[in-house]
Amino acid sequence: MSLINITLIVYVLAAISYIVREIWGSMATRWASLGLLILAFCLNLTLVAKRSIEAGHPPFSNLYESLIFYACCTAFVYIIFEFIYNFRVVGALASVLTMLILLYATLQDDTIRPIMPALKSNWMLVHVVTYMLGYAAFGISFVTSIIYLVVKPFTKKSKDSKEDEDGREILPRNFDKLSYKIVAFGFPFLTLGMVTGAVWAKKAWGDYWSWDPKETWSLITWLAYLVYLHTPLVLPKMNINKSKASVILAFWLLFAFGIVNFTFVGLNYLPSASDSEHIYGSK
C-alpha cells in the first residue's frame, strides 16, 4: 500500500479516536487520539519530504504537491493548538478536514515535472510556507465555527458562561472566542505570505502587484479576514447583541474559508484564468 493511503487511514483512525475520546473522555483516550494524529502528521511529513527528494525541488510546484503540504500544515497547526488548549471534539473534525485535503490530493496528477525558472526563489519558499500555515489556521477556525454553530442552539442562555481566560478546557459554546484566537494566529501568516509573494513577484515578474486573478483573490481572502477582525468593534455599536454577533461572525468564518478554498483551487473556473501567470494548471 502506498504511503499516501496509509497516511489517509491513520487520519481516519485519529478522527475515530477523537470521537471515542469525546464520549469516554479518559486520559488514555486523550493520548491515544493525539498520538494517532501526531503519527499521521509524521507520515504526512514523510510524504512531503519524500516527494521533494524525488522531485528535487521544494514540494509546491503543482496542485498535488501543494495539497499534501497543505494537509501537513493543517495537522501541524492543529497539534500546536491542541497543546495550548484542550480542544476535545475539534480534533475529530480537524482530522477529517486534513484527510479530505489529502484525499483531494490523490485525485490530482502526481507526475513529477521540472519546475519553471520563476519558481526557483527563496521568497517563494517563505511565501508558500507562511501562506499554508495561514490557510491551515483558517481551516481549524472553520471547524471550530461549525462546532460553535451546531452546539449553540443546545446551550442554555446562562449568563455566567464560565470561561477560562487561559483557555484550558474551553467549552464548545465558547468556541467563538477560540475561533477568534485561531484567526488571530493565522492572520499574520496570511499577511506575511501576501507581502513575501509581492516581493517575489517584483523579483520574478517586475511588479509587486498586477491585479492578476490569483493576486486579487488572495487580497479578497485577506480582506475577508480583516473584516472579521474589525467587526467585533462595529457590531456592539449597531445594537446587535453579543450572541447574535457571535453567530454572524461564525457564519462569516465559514464563508471566508470558502474564499480561501476558491483562491487555492477554484481559480481555474474564472474566465480570466487563462491570462494568469500563477494559477495551477492554466499554463
Add this chain to the structure above:
Amino acid sequence: MKNVKQNQPRVTGETKGKGTSKQISPEKAGRHERRDSNKVWEFFCSVKLAVVIILIMVVACILGTVILQEKTLDEYVARYGYGLATFFRFTQLNNVFYSHWFSFLLILLCANLICCTIKRWRNTFLQTGFILTHLSLILILAGGVIKFQLGVKGGVNVYEGKSVNYFLTQLINRQGKLDYVKKDLPFSIALDDFILEKNEPKFQLVTYVKSKDRQKILDVKVGKKQRIPGSDYKVTIKDYIPDAELKQEPVNTSDKPDNPAVFVKLFGSEKATAEGWLLAHDRNYYEDKKQNLRLEYIWVSSQQELDNTISSTEGTTAKLSVTISGEYRDYPLDLNKVFKLEGTDYTIKMLQYVLNYGDKRPLSEQPQDNPAVQVEINGPEGTETRWVFEKFPDWDKMHPAKYKNVKITCSGIASTYMAKNTIRIFQSPEGKQVIVYIKDKRVVETIPWELGEKYTIADTGNQITVSDYFPSFDFKKEVIKKSDTVGIPAIYVEAEGPAGKVGDWLFSNNQYATWYTDNNLALVYESTGESVKHFTSKLRIEENGQTVTEKTIRVNDPLKYKGYVIYQSSYDPEAGTFSGLQIAKDPGIPVVYTGFGALCFGVVFIFYIKPFLRKKQKKAAEGQ
C-alpha cells in the same frame, strides 16, 4: 510594572474621549456647524465605514476577476454582446482596478485609516502594532500612486548581438483597441549572449484502458510489477536501453512457401544500381521512374497459371466487359466516349480511371494496387455512376446500385499505364521460374533463371541477379544499444492480462500505441517534452557609446540601472535567438517596501507580541 502604568492612560483616554463627546452634544446643541464637522470626523473615524469600504472592495475585486479586464472592445462585444460591452465601458467594469470609482474607494480607505489612526493615537507601547499596520497601508497605497503616476512598465525583444534603446508599453486606447507606446530609454541595452538551457528529456510510460477510458502514467522502473488501477492488467518493465536502435534482419522461417521473397540485384552498365527484397504478397515491385523501368516479382501457384499469365501478358488491352440480360459485350477503355449497348435502352460512358483507388497522386505516381474505372450508365431510370474495380469484380453485387441488372467488370487497366520496360520475375512451387522482359507491352524475351546467376536484359543495358530466395520470409527483430547516453530510449514491457503474458519493445520515438492482444490496453512510451531549465541574457548597458555596466540576468535576478530594472521575462520559443526583456521603473518601491515591512511587523506585534505583553502585565498585576 512599567507596562501597567503605560496601560493606564489608554483606559482613561478612552473614557475621557467618550465622555466629552457625550457632553458636547447637549451643551452646544445650537452650534450646528461644530456638530456637523464633528459628525463628518466621526464618520471618517468609524470602523463601520472601514468594514463597508472593505466589503465594497471585496465585491469590486470579485467583479474584476469575473469580468475580463483590459481587453479590446472587439473582444468584449464578441464575448458579452454589444449591450453589456457598452455597459462595462460606461461603468469602467472593464478596468475595475484603475477605474475612477475604485480610486475613490481607495482614497476613502486612506482617509478612514488616517482619521482613525489620529483619533486613536496614544503614545503607549502597546499601540505600536495598531499604528504601524494602519500607517503601513497608507504607505503602500501612496507607493501605488507613485507607481501609477511616475512608473513605467513594458517589454522589448532583443536579438543576440543587437542592442535597443527603447521599449514598448501596452495599453487599451480610448477606442477600445490595443495600442503600443514606444518609450525611450536614457541608455541602450546590448544583448551579447543569450543562453537557453533545457532539462534532460524525461520519458514516461502511459497506459490506456479503452473500456474504462482511463489513462495512467506508470513509473519507469525496471523490474517492478505495476497494477493498472481499475483493471486486471499488470505491467512490468523488464529492460531499459537509454539509446536503442531496432535492427530488422530478414530470416527464413520454413521451407514451405508461406511468404515467398527474393533478393534482387539490379545492375546498370557495371555497378549495382539497386538491390533489395521483393515480397510476393506484400511489396512485390520496384520502380525506376528515370529509366521507366518496373521490376515485379510474381508468385504463381501452379505451372498452368504461370504459362497462362505469361501468354496473356502480350496484347493485353484495357477493356470493360458489360453483361446485360445474359448478353456479354467488351468495350475498349476510351474515356468520355458514349457507347450504346446495342439492343437495349442503355448507354455507358467511362469517366476516369485510376491505378490505385483513393490515391490522390497523379496516375504516373500511383502503384498498381487497386485499379478501377468510373462508369456512368444511362438507362430508362436515369443516370447512375459507379466505380468498377479490376480486383473486385463482384463489388457491385454487394453494394447498392440502381441498375443491378447491368454487370460491369474491367481488366487490364494497369496495362494502360505499364512502364515502357517491365521485368517480371515469375516463380511457382514446382520450381519453374522465368524472367520475362516486356517492352511496350510486348514480350521481348523469356529467360529461365537460377539463383545467383546474372542475366542481361536485352537492349536495356541492365543486368539482373536473383541472389537469394526465402520461401517463408520474416523479420527477426533485434534491439541493440547504440550508446550509454540518453538518445532514443526503449523499454521492454511485459503486459499481463486476460489473454496471458506478452512482451514487446517500446521505442520512445514511436508515436503509435502498442496494443495488448485483447485490443483493450494500449501502451505508449514517450518523452514528456523538453522543458526549459534556465534562460539567461548577458546584457551590457551602454551610455554615449561606452559600457557602463554589465550583468548576466535570469528570471529572479534582474539588472538595475538608473532606476530602471531589467528582467528576463521570455525568449523566442522557435529559434531561441531573441531574449524577451521586461523593463520597469517604479520610484514608489522604497515607500511600498517600507510599508510592507511596517505591515509585517505591525501584524506580528498585534497578534503575537501584544497578547504576550498583556499576559505578563496581568500576571504582574495579580502578583501585586
